[in-house]
Amino acid sequence: MLENDGLFTQMSDLEIIEIIKNGDDTPFDVIFKRYHALSVKITKDFYLKSFESDDFLQEARIVFHKTIHSFDSEKGHTFGNFYKLNLKHHIFSLVRKDMAKKRMIEKNAESLEEMLESKQSMQYILQGKDQLPTIEILQVRERLADYQATLSEFEQRVFLDFIHNNEAEEISVNLNCDILQVKNALDRCKRKLKQLLD
Structure with a gap:
């Protein structure tokens, strides 16, 4: 050799x-x-x-x-x-x-943040019934999994009710807690989501 x-x-x-x-x-x-x-x-x-x-x-x-x-x-x-x-x-x-991959991730992240801010229900995406392409659905699901891991048990329960279009008053009744606790938990949820997306 x-x-x-x-x-x-x-x-x-x-x-x-x-x-x-x-x-x-x-x-x-x-x-x-x-x-x-x-x-x-x-x-x-x-x-x-x-x-x-x-x-x-x-x-x-x-x-x-x-x-x-x-x-x-x-x-x-x-x-x-x-x-x-x-x-x-x-x-x-x-x-x-x-x-292109980075732009798609940023676009999905923005969409996820908009849905939370506008209280648009996410169960369609989670169940794969939305009109988004499959790859975008998978990326949003992955983001949601990362996000939910940052939430406390109480925040997860509040978040779940919230994405099903329940108001803070309804959530407080469902979880048998004070409405202020719910509003504070929602604020934390939004703050943690923004931190994840940033």
Whole structure:
């Protein structure tokens, strides 16, 4: 293997690319090392919440491998420029997907807060009967599960009555408690929800 590595290091990019295209990935690491600095330079300016530098490098390796197999030297561009273009395009695509996911989560969070503020009943969402797409229903349910875990037992009971469109007076009767306790619990529920959404 080391002898092969020594042999590959003396080869040109085009020679190694031809070997890999013919089904032998042995020299892949040799040629990828030549473009390691470029990979780092391109990816270091991007941020994705769940990505670390090693994750970006792994994405770079995947793009590099695909670039080798799609590279055509007769089209007039160098392999390095072709790889650079492909990697940038791939990272931009990852960033766009991440931003779209973030916007969807923020939209669902805002919807959840609006429902609580307007006292719109949430049982339709919880039961999957709302007109929201399935993915949004699942995200709202996940948010609700996180939210309810922050509530005390009394706050949960008040919240449950509240989302079933009961007024504070009705809730106090249902729970056999003072109306002021209910109003205070509702204030805490709203405050905790805003903290979760922020």
